[in-house]
Amino acid sequence: MKPGLHQKILAGLLLGGAAGVACNVLAADARWLAAVNTYVAGPVGQIFLRMLFMVVVPLVFASLTVGVALLGDLRRVGRVGAKTIGYFLVTTAAACVIGLVLVNQFEPGGGLDPTTRASLLETYRSEAAQRAPEAGAGFGIHTLVNIVPRNPIDAATRGDMLGVIFFSLMLGIALTLLPSDRARPLVRVLEALGDAMVAIIGIVMKIAPYGVAGLIFVVTSRFGWGILRELAVYVAVAIAGLLIHQTVSFSLLLRFLGRMSPWDFFRRAEPVMITAFSTSSSNATLPTTIKVSEEALGIPKEIAGFVLPLGATMNMNGTALFEGVTVLFVAQVFGVDLSVGEQAIVLALSVLMAVGAAGVPGGSIPLLMLVLQAVGVPGEGIALVLGVDRILDMCRTVVNVTGDMTAAVYVARTEAGLRPVPEEVEVVAAG
Numbered sequence: 341m342k343p344g345l346h347q348k349i350l351a352g353l354l355l356g357g358a359a360g361v362a363c364n365v366l367a368a369d370a371r372w373l374a375a376v377n378t379y380v381a382g383p384v385g386q387i388f389l390r391m392l393f394m395v396v397v398p399l400v401f402a403s404l405t406v407g408v409a410l411l412g413d414l415r416r417v418g419r420v421g422a423k424t425i426g427y428f429l430v431t432t433a434a435a436c437v438i439g440l441v442l443v444n445q446f447e448p449g450g451g452l453d454p455t456t457r458a459s460l461l462e463t464y465r466s467e468a469a470q471r472a473p474e475a476g477a478g479f480g481i482h483t484l485v486n487i488v489p490r491n492p493i494d495a496a497t498r499g500d501m502l503g504v505i506f507f508s509l510m511l512g513i514a515l516t517l518l519p520s521d522r523a524r525p526l527v528r529v530l531e532a533l534g535d536a537m538v539a540i541i542g543i544v545m546k547i548a549p550y551g552v553a554g555l556i557f558v559v560t561s562r563f564g565w566g567i568l569r570e571l572a573v574y575v576a577v578a579i580a581g582l583l584i585h586q587t588v589s590f591s592l593l594l595r596f597l598g599r600m601s602p603w604d605f606f607r608r609a610e611p612v613m614i615t616a617f618s619t620s621s622s623n624a625t626l627p628t629t630i631k632v633s634e635e636a637l638g639i640p641k642e643i644a645g646f647v648l649p650l651g652a653t654m655n656m657n658g659t660a661l662f663e664g665v666t667v668l669f670v671a672q673v674f675g676v677d678l679s680v681g682e683q684a685i686v687l688a689l690s691v692l693m694a695v696g697a698a699g700v701p702g703g704s705i706p707l708l709m710l711v712l713q714a715v716g717v718p719g720e721g722i723a724l725v726l727g728v729d730r731i732l733d734m735c736r737t738v739v740n741v742t743g744d745m746t747a748a749v750y751v752a753r754t755e756a757g758l759r760p761v762p763e764e765v766e767v768v769a770a771g
């Protein structure tokens with residue numbers, strides 16, 4: 341039997357990862373390895389990544405506007421919006437609680453030896469300073485004001501997704517207020533735009549096996565594996581938490597709220613999870629998330645178009661879990677004892693920061709430094725974990741996008757119903 345695209349993408353991930361680890365072990369400093377990264381693996385991965393990013397802004401604009409317009413009336417938009425955001429917040433908080441319980445239980449920061457601590461702080465100090473939040477960042481009234489863009493085109497060119505989302509929501513709402521014969525032509529144009537973007541993704545997915553292999557090869561061949569050993573307990577706690585949320589929490593949510601077989605869901609969602617893992621970016625994964633959700637999970641267009649763009653920006657279960665684990669880990673290393681009340685603040689702030697973090701690689705790091713400072717732990721303490729962040733970012737992004745899809749399943753099931761989908765799910769190949 342000819343392998344399907346799913347298998348090819350998975351093979352790209354495994355082969356790229358294995359080859360990268362092997363090269364790292366055998367020839368980490370070889371000139372030829374640097375050349376392979378610069379001239380082959382790097383460009384192939386970057387072209388794939390850029391093609392994904394290329395469709396994000398037009399796709400979010402088209403699918404969110406059409407989603408809202410098709411929801412029809414404002415009351416329905418409000419109800420679906422409230423349900424979606426409620427689901428996001430509750431599941432994000434639940435994820436963070438899992439992380440906090442594990443990090444209290446296993447205390448990964450207690451056992452970190454002082455020389456390792458000093459060397460990590462020294463090595464990553466300048467990187468930590470570079471990633472520090474801009475002056476005046478943090479949550480405040482300006483956060484709310486900044487959601488509204490002065491100029492939607494400027495927001496789009498800066499990749500300000502919240503600005504694009506706000507404008508699209510407003511345009512969709514405005515279209516529901518116009519008489520339908522006036523609104524219809526624009527809705528049809530935007531529908532065609534959205535469909536065309538999804539068709540581009542169909543083409544991009546054909547090069548996904550190579551793109552994924554390139555991206556993963558670059559990461560694994562350059563990664564300092566030694567540091568993983570030093571931070572093994574911390575990494576194990578974070579990954580265990582992510583795994584628990586990904587498998588147990590999402591299965592329960594799918595079973596009881598989404599009424600969908602978790603097995604079926606995960607089988608169909610595989611290309612999305614692999615794309616998230618290799619790109620470390622919810623935004624870059626969004627086009628694939630939308631395509632797979634509509635075509636393989638049977639989520640109606642108006643629900644997918646509404647829930648998923650919001651989710652890619654606002655719903656980050658994995659990020660909140662990671663933030664909870666990391667804040668407590670750094671506090672433990674610095675000997676700062678956080679009471680239950682302070683941990684509740686960590687929980688609340690982690691949820692807020694996960695909502696605010698950009699869906700790009702390492703998007704949560706600057707905000708994480710704010711949470712650290714808020715509970716009296718030095719923000720530069722982030723230097724302790726920067727060396728392993730890429731690996732954790734790949735894992736938490738998978739949880740982030742899977743959470744978006746479970747939200748879409750739940751909202752679709754309770755609103756419009758799920759569409760029947762074919763048994764065999766070779767959707768990503770269908771260009």
Ligand code: ASP
Binds near residue numbers: 697702703736
């Ligand atoms: N990379 C994550 C995402 O795109 C955000 C983060 O936690 O840094 O979902």
